[in-house]
Amino acid sequence: MSERRTAFFVSDRTGITAEMLGHSLLTQFESLRFQEVTLPFVDSVEKAQEAVRHINERAATDGARPLVISTLVNSEIAQVVSGANALFLDCFEIFISPLEKELGIGASHTVGRSHSANDFVNYHHRIESLNYALSHDDGVSTRDLSESDIILVGVSRCGKTPTCLYLAMQYGVRAANYPLIPEDFSTMQLPGQLRSLRKRLYGLTIRPERLQQIRNERRPGSRYATLSNCEFEVREAEALMQQEGVPVLDVTSKSVEELATTILQEAKLLRRIY
Amino acid sequence: MSERRTAFFVSDRTGITAEMLGHSLLTQFESLRFQEVTLPFVDSVEKAQEAVRHINERAATDGARPLVISTLVNSEIAQVVSGANALFLDCFEIFISPLEKELGIGASHTVGRSHSANDFVNYHHRIESLNYALSHDDGVSTRDLSESDIILVGVSRCGKTPTCLYLAMQYGVRAANYPLIPEDFSTMQLPGQLRSLRKRLYGLTIRPERLQQIRNERRPGSRYATLSNCEFEVREAEALMQQEGVPVLDVTSKSVEELATTILQEAKLLRRIY
Numbered sequence: 001m002s003e004r005r006t007a008f009f010v011s012d013r014t015g016i017t018a019e020m021l022g023h024s025l026l027t028q029f030e031s032l033r034f035q036e037v038t039l040p041f042v043d044s045v046e047k048a049q050e051a052v053r054h055i056n057e058r059a060a061t062d063g064a065r066p067l068v069i070s071t072l073v074n075s076e077i078a079q080v081v082s083g084a085n086a087l088f089l090d091c092f093e094i095f096i097s098p099l100e101k102e103l104g105i106g107a108s109h110t111v112g113r114s115h116s117a118n119d120f121v122n123y124h125h126r127i128e129s130l131n132y133a134l135s136h137d138d139g140v141s142t143r144d145l146s147e148s149d150i151i152l153v154g155v156s157r158c159g160k161t162p163t164c165l166y167l168a169m170q171y172g173v174r175a176a177n178y179p180l181i182p183e184d185f186s187t188m189q190l191p192g193q194l195r196s197l198r199k200r201l202y203g204l205t206i207r208p209e210r211l212q213q214i215r216n217e218r219r220p221g222s223r224y225a226t227l228s229n230c231e232f233e234v235r236e237a238e239a240l241m242q243q244e245g246v247p248v249l250d251v252t253s254k255s256v257e258e259l260a261t262t263i264l265q266e267a268k269l270l271r272r273i274y
Numbered sequence: 275m276s277e278r279r280t281a282f283f284v285s286d287r288t289g290i291t292a293e294m295l296g297h298s299l300l301t302q303f304e305s306l307r308f309q310e311v312t313l314p315f316v317d318s319v320e321k322a323q324e325a326v327r328h329i330n331e332r333a334a335t336d337g338a339r340p341l342v343i344s345t346l347v348n349s350e351i352a353q354v355v356s357g358a359n360a361l362f363l364d365c366f367e368i369f370i371s372p373l374e375k376e377l378g379i380g381a382s383h384t385v386g387r388s389h390s391a392n393d394f395v396n397y398h399h400r401i402e403s404l405n406y407a408l409s410h411d412d413g414v415s416t417r418d419l420s421e422s423d424i425i426l427v428g429v430s431r432c433g434k435t436p437t438c439l440y441l442a443m444q445y446g447v448r449a450a451n452y453p454l455i456p457e458d459f460s461t462m463q464l465p466g467q468l469r470s471l472r473k474r475l476y477g478l479t480i481r482p483e484r485l486q487q488i489r490n491e492r493r494p495g496s497r498y499a500t501l502s503n504c505e506f507e508v509r510e511a512e513a514l515m516q517q518e519g520v521p522v523l524d525v526t527s528k529s530v531e532e533l534a535t536t537i538l539q540e541a542k543l544l545r546r547i548y
Contacts, residue, residue: 005377014535016444017298020291021345023548025369028347028381036548040535067376069369071298087376089369095299095343102341102361103279107302119529126530127488130436134408162404165439169530170290214401255393256400256443261288261314274297274310 006035006058010051010070010081015040021091022069034067042072048080055084075109122172125272129168129175136176137161142193145176149269151197152177153190153241154204155233156224157214159251159259163204166260172272173264185236190244202263203241203248208234210252280309280332284325284344284355289314295365296343308341316346322354329358349383396446399546403442403449410450411435416467419450423543425471426451427464427515428478429507430498431488433525433533437478440534446546447538459510464518476537477515477522482508484526 007026009018015038026034037058039051059065068086072078075093082088096107135141136148138161145151150167152160152175160177167173178194194201208230215225223229241248247266251259264271281300283292289312300308311332313325333339342360346352349367356362370381409415410422412435419425424441426434426449434451441447452468468475482504489499497503515522521540525533538545 013298014531016531016535017291017294019548021295021365021369024287024291024345024347025366025373028366028370028383029373029377029379030382031379032377040539067373071295073298073302087372089372091295091365092299092302094368095295095363096302098361098363099299099303099341103303103306105303105305108304109302123529124491127433127436130439134411134435137408159401161408162401162443165404166443169436169440169443217398255397257288257290261290265314274293 004033004035004062005064006037006055006062006066008051008055008058008066008068008070008086009036009038010042010068010072011038011040012043012072012074012077013040015071018069018071018091022067025069026067042077042081043074045077045080048077051081052084055081055086059085073109122273125172126169129172129272130165132174132176133161133164133168137164139178142178145193145197147174148176148197148200149174150202150263150267151175151194151200152202152204152263153180153194153237153246155180155206155211155230155237157211157218158204158206159256160204162256163251163259163263166256167264167269170257170260170273171264171269173269180233180237180240182233182236184240185233188236188240188243190240198244198246201241201244201246202267203237203246204251204259205234205238205241205248206250207252278307278309278336279338280311280336280340282325282329282332282340282342282344282360283310283312284316284342284346285312285314286317286346286348286351287314289345292343292345292365296341299343300341316351316355317348319351319354322351325355326358329355329360333359347383396547399446400443403446403546404439406448406450407435407438407442411438413452416452419467419471421448422450422471422474423448424476424537424541425449425468425474426476426478426537427454427468427511427520429454429480429485429504429511431485431492432478432480433530434478436530437525437533437537440530441538441543444531444534444547445538445543447543454507454511454514456507456510458514459507462510462514462517464514472518472520475515475518475520476541477511477520478525478533479508479512479515479522480524481526 009015009022011018042051066086068088070090156179164175164177167175211230212227283289283296285292316325340360342362344364430453438449438451441449485504486501
């Protein structure tokens with residue numbers, strides 16, 4: 001009957017959790033198409049009423065009631081939003097009651113403590129880690145490499161930079177990266193600065209066809225981007241990393257989140273942010 | 275009775291959604307302390323059995339059954355994990371059934387499609403946006419500024435870089451940033467390249483005391499980091515942004531996620547990644 005449904009992700013904070021959960025729930029219904037709308041910072045009754053108006057308007061224009069996936073901590077606000085003409089699914093409401101029962105105490109029902117000391121500590125770790133990743137990107141600085149938690153190595157354009165940035169942003173991990181270049185292959189040795197830190201090295205590799213595609217977007221028609229050069233570099237880099245006992249992860253069909261999470265787990269890194 | 279509970283975040287993918295949801299649920303019980311453990315990539319019955327062993331061991335050593343917050347798509351795997359000695363709360367199980375009923379069709383119950391075309395498009399947007407943010411950080415390049423979605427301006431160390439990186443990583447938004455420096459204040463004019471793009475400008479400001487703290491970590495004892503200099507720069511930057519009609523956001527007590535989400539919403543930016 002209806003062609004399109006709207007899904008609302010409603011939160012009193014950024015809405016990122018509701019979005020991520022909601023989006024992955026919706027991908028379970030592959031044959032349907034959804035219009036996804038995030039309503040962040042719904043932190044007052046007035047904003048909740050505004051959200052209800054927005055949801056009800058969509059219900060009318062879509063000809064089908066929207067889906068609302070929310071993470072509203074304040075029960076008064078959740079109550080208002082639940083009055084919309086929609087299927088209302090609230091993560092807090094559903095989980096907080098079994099948790100209260102299990103833990104034997106009541107939840108505070110107060111919105112995230114963004115001014116707490118803990119958040120300042122998180123902010124500090126995140127900024128320090130990002131600064132570290134930026135100043136140790138692509139081998140630009142080998143100073144303070146000993147302060148790294150991990151050093152990613154691999155051929156140019158295999159995904160080292162985004163993975164380092166993600167490790168810094170999400171986990172507060174200090175990740176440096178160092179590109180393996182043809183000079184390293186001719187000697188078949190790791191650069192001197194890296195040899196003493198071998199235990200912190202983590203290798204990334206990639207299928208040459210995918211590397212060619214990525215490099216071609218960057219430098220179309222260059223020798224650097226030819227399949228034969230990509231094949232050569234990947235083969236030599238893999239041989240070098242194997243020789244040096246560096247663990248290697250294939251990035252080809254992985255997202256940046258998957259790479260960062262896998263490295264965090266396998267290298268047993270300590271996360272500084274939650 | 276028990277001093278400490280362990281909370282497990284279990285997922286067949288990265289576990290980031292379960293972690294974010296679980297962590298914010300736990301902060302609702304401020305008087306309790308939790309040991310948080312993420313078990314990502316639990317995507318087979320064997321790994322599920324291993325997770326159960328891990329959870330049961332903790333139940334024994336803690337003297338209290340753990341909390342398990344999961345986002346397991348595959349019902350067979352979820353079934354195995356639900357057999358652990360724990361309070362088992364699964365986001366999929368709880369939400370998928372009301373969604374199926376509402377939508378009138380069954381969910382596919384297959385784990386995320388990390389090889390789908392959509393993921394390649396996301397990957398492309400994310401990498402392009404990150405490259406853009408990196409090459410347009412701190413005013414290093416004013417080339418292609420017209421290809422930006424947004425240009426953040428503000429004094430040095432007010433949080434422009436992490437916000438740009440977060441906008442790129444999470445939303446695929448092309449964000450450049452440009453520092454306002456004492457030279458701009460002496461003329462009380464925006465740099466020429468920015469004037470023609472005034473509609474894309476978004477200002478960040480910060481309380482001078484906080485700026486002093488951040489700058490002092492970076493360059494202890496410098497004139498740059500003195501309170502009087504921070505007060506001067508913030509005052510002048512705010513006057514300049516107001517004169518030019520640039521919207522301004524105070525970063526002082528906001529997290530990077532909150533800044534990025536607020537800017538996305540207020541500047542009505544188009545996100546390229548979901």
